[in-house]
Amino acid sequence: MAFSPSAPSPSTPPLQLPHRLDTIRSMDELKQIQAAVLKTPSLQSPPVLAKILSFCALSSSPHIAHARSLLAHIDNPSLLMYNTVFHSLSRSNRSLVSISIMFYEDMLEKDLRPDSFTFPYLLKLFANSQALQAGEALHAHAIKMGLDANVYVRNNLMSLYAVCGEVRSIQKLFDGFPEKDLVSWTTLISGYTKAGLAKKAVKVFEEMMSENLRADGVTMVAVLSACAELGDLELGRNLHRYIGARQIDMDVFVGNALVDMYSKCGDVDSAYQLFNEMPVRNVVSWNSIISGLVNNKEFKQALELFRQMQRQGIEPDPFTLVGALNSCASLGALELGQWVHAYINRNGIEADGITGNALVDMYSKCGRIDRAKEVFGGMAHKDVYTYTSMIVGLAMHGRGEEALELFAAMSSAGVKPNEVTFVGVLSACSHAGLVDVGLRHFESMSAVYGLVPQIEHYGCVVDMFGRAGRLDKAQDLISSMPMEPDAFIWGSLLGACRNHGDVALGETVAKLLLDVEPQEEGAYVLMSNLYTAGNRRSDGLRMRKAMRANKVRKTPGCSLIEIDGVIHEFRKGEELHPQAKEVYAMVDEFAHRLNIDSSQDEARHHSERLAMAFGLIGSRPDTPLRIVKNLRVCHDCHSVIKYVSRLYNREIVLRDRYRFHRFKNGWCSCNEFW
DNA sequence: ATAGGGTTAG
Numbered sequence: 001m002a003f004s005p006s007a008p009s010p011s012t013p014p015l016q017l018p019h020r021l022d023t024i025r026s027m028d029e030l031k032q033i034q035a036a037v038l039k040t041p042s043l044q045s046p047p048v049l050a051k052i053l054s055f056c057a058l059s060s061s062p063h064i065a066h067a068r069s070l071l072a073h074i075d076n077p078s079l080l081m082y083n084t085v086f087h088s089l090s091r092s093n094r095s096l097v098s099i100s101i102m103f104y105e106d107m108l109e110k111d112l113r114p115d116s117f118t119f120p121y122l123l124k125l126f127a128n129s130q131a132l133q134a135g136e137a138l139h140a141h142a143i144k145m146g147l148d149a150n151v152y153v154r155n156n157l158m159s160l161y162a163v164c165g166e167v168r169s170i171q172k173l174f175d176g177f178p179e180k181d182l183v184s185w186t187t188l189i190s191g192y193t194k195a196g197l198a199k200k201a202v203k204v205f206e207e208m209m210s211e212n213l214r215a216d217g218v219t220m221v222a223v224l225s226a227c228a229e230l231g232d233l234e235l236g237r238n239l240h241r242y243i244g245a246r247q248i249d250m251d252v253f254v255g256n257a258l259v260d261m262y263s264k265c266g267d268v269d270s271a272y273q274l275f276n277e278m279p280v281r282n283v284v285s286w287n288s289i290i291s292g293l294v295n296n297k298e299f300k301q302a303l304e305l306f307r308q309m310q311r312q313g314i315e316p317d318p319f320t321l322v323g324a325l326n327s328c329a330s331l332g333a334l335e336l337g338q339w340v341h342a343y344i345n346r347n348g349i350e351a352d353g354i355t356g357n358a359l360v361d362m363y364s365k366c367g368r369i370d371r372a373k374e375v376f377g378g379m380a381h382k383d384v385y386t387y388t389s390m391i392v393g394l395a396m397h398g399r400g401e402e403a404l405e406l407f408a409a410m411s412s413a414g415v416k417p418n419e420v421t422f423v424g425v426l427s428a429c430s431h432a433g434l435v436d437v438g439l440r441h442f443e444s445m446s447a448v449y450g451l452v453p454q455i456e457h458y459g460c461v462v463d464m465f466g467r468a469g470r471l472d473k474a475q476d477l478i479s480s481m482p483m484e485p486d487a488f489i490w491g492s493l494l495g496a497c498r499n500h501g502d503v504a505l506g507e508t509v510a511k512l513l514l515d516v517e518p519q520e521e522g523a524y525v526l527m528s529n530l531y532t533a534g535n536r537r538s539d540g541l542r543m544r545k546a547m548r549a550n551k552v553r554k555t556p557g558c559s560l561i562e563i564d565g566v567i568h569e570f571r572k573g574e575e576l577h578p579q580a581k582e583v584y585a586m587v588d589e590f591a592h593r594l595n596i597d598s599s600q601d602e603a604r605h606h607s608e609r610l611a612m613a614f615g616l617i618g619s620r621p622d623t624p625l626r627i628v629k630n631l632r633v634c635h636d637c638h639s640v641i642k643y644v645s646r647l648y649n650r651e652i653v654l655r656d657r658y659r660f661h662r663f664k665n666g667w668c669s670c671n672e673f674w
Numbered sequence: 675a676t677a678g679g680g681t682t683a684g
């Protein structure tokens with residue numbers, strides 16, 4: 001739209017200038033207009049001047065000196081002119097703090113006193129940039145002018161302090177004056193939520209109720225957001241009922257807040273129902289339900305909604321893309337993930353920031369660590385999330401050395417690691433068998449970075465010792481931990497006992513594990529395997545029996561495989577898939593070719609074998625099979641997959657709960673180290 | 675001419 005047919009020609013009479021103002025494109029053009037304005041006092045109206053001044057201030061290289069000289073040339077600029085300029089600037093998202101301070105000072109020099117409009121505009125402007133210091137200075141001015149009691153000024157001050165996380169200042173302003181309106185209450189509530197004090201936010205709401213004030217939709221959004229943070233479904237339902245009872249207008253904000261509340265409280269069905277019943281939806285509504293489904297592990301449904309949204313012609317924004325990419329990452333849906341990436345490129349969306357981070361994560365979780373590295377390399381702004389995703393990704397792919405190199409690069413780049421980064425670093429060391437290096441990093445966590453090791457970090461180190469066969473060291477570490485060992489710790493040690501055939505220690509640890517989680521199968525299965533491997537079959541069978549007798553909960557094994565963009569799901573022993581017959585025939589063929597006695601092979605219908613069989617039947621022979629499993633792959637299946645990779649000359653990439661296995665030619669990238 | 679609201683990762 002460089003040329004518009006209705007654009008005025010240079011001969012346009014000066015009186016039509018105000019209309020030209022909206023189409024100013026260059027400084028030259030502006031100077032022309034300005035010359036005309038200065039000659040004609042009748043054109044010097046607040047909106048005209050505000051447009052000219054805002055153009056100067058908002059242009060990519062601000063012409064502040066120019067703007068100020070223009071103001072100097074006008075006889076007696078009015079307060080309204082300045083206010084109009086501040087109003088206009090306050091609508092911009094750019095940081096205009098110093099520019100507006102200059103205008104403000106010019107204004108004071110002309111002996112104009114700010115009024116109850118000046119302060120709100122300026123405070124909003126400062127809030128946009130979280131300019132706390134400037135805001136405090138203005139607060140002092142407002143007090144001096146006796147305007148701090150004005151409810152608009154005060155609410156804007158509260159809002160600025162809310163954005164800056166200064167909860168105490170908000171409360172002080174709130175308490176300091178008798179005149180409070182609904183906006184004051186709402187600002188206080190959302191201030192507490194923003195500061196992470198959701199409980200307090202709800203308390204304020206209750207206090208407001210007890211003063212018999214009626215909330216409106218905005219207040220409800222604020223308190224719903226606090227409720228979502230708390231995950232308090234009971235409270236959320238009450239708030240929902242309150243909205244109905246008080247006939248508060250269910251606009252799209254309230255609807256979105258309810259959808260978000262229900263999904264964050266774990267009631268994704270209600271969230272979905274509400275979403276469907278919303279009369280008006282916008283992109284945030286879609287984002288809320290998609291991210292809600294993702295957080296409730298309904299990834300397929302999340303992707304279905306993403307597709308539905310496309311069909312309805314709603315344009316996704318970065319929030320949407322992150323939600324879709326997260327689903328792809330969890331499901332291992334590489335093809336769809338690539339489609340999202342192509343969409344990002346096609347639409348000129350930057351693969352940076354949170355979108356870039358989500359892409360890195362998607363590619364590495366879908367087994368394409370090479371692509372993850374490409375995206376990572378192309379990112380201009382790498383933050384702690386970016387590095388952490390990449391480090392965790394490399395660790396999952398067994399590329400421990402590379403993960404550690406990247407960790408060093410991260411330090412050189414001046415990006416500070418956090419607790420999650422160290423989970424990545426330590427698991428990299430663990431998977432790569434780098435015990436000493438891992439221990440050094442573990443110690444540096446607190447000594448160098450001032451981070452307190454959490455139980456996950458101890459878990460990584462226990463795992464590290466366990467894999468290396470240093471069961472004594474693992475035990476020492478557990479007894480030195482400042483917290484109670486949890487199921488992960490004992491499970492990890494028991495797994496190590498199993499791998500190293502330490503029956504005696506295993507028995508002790510299994511008891512401890514059962515103390516922590518009596519209803520889970522982990523301890524029974526590991527002990528049964530340990531007994532069986534140690535030629536104590538009868539003890540092994542005893543464990544199996546005990547497991548049945550105690551009604552132990554089993555997490556059903558589930559594997560996913562994507563073929564031509566469709567995710568197929570297989571559960572252990574299940575025959576629901578339309579091609580189940582062929583799949584089971586294929587699985588039996590593996591066993592037959594491997595000379596395994598099917599009746600002895602407990603793992604023969606494990607989900608990863610079903611998914612692999614289906615992949616062999618249904619995909620092109622030159623493509624790798626990519627399987628995602630929800631549990632750790634068992635030893636038997638690991639051997640079978642190695643064998644199949646050679647027999648069928650197929651690359652098979654399996655992501656299990658803990659890491660990637662890349663099978664090729666009868667070998668696995670994990671080198672039996674998992 | 676003025677204030678308060680919903681969605682984002684490892």
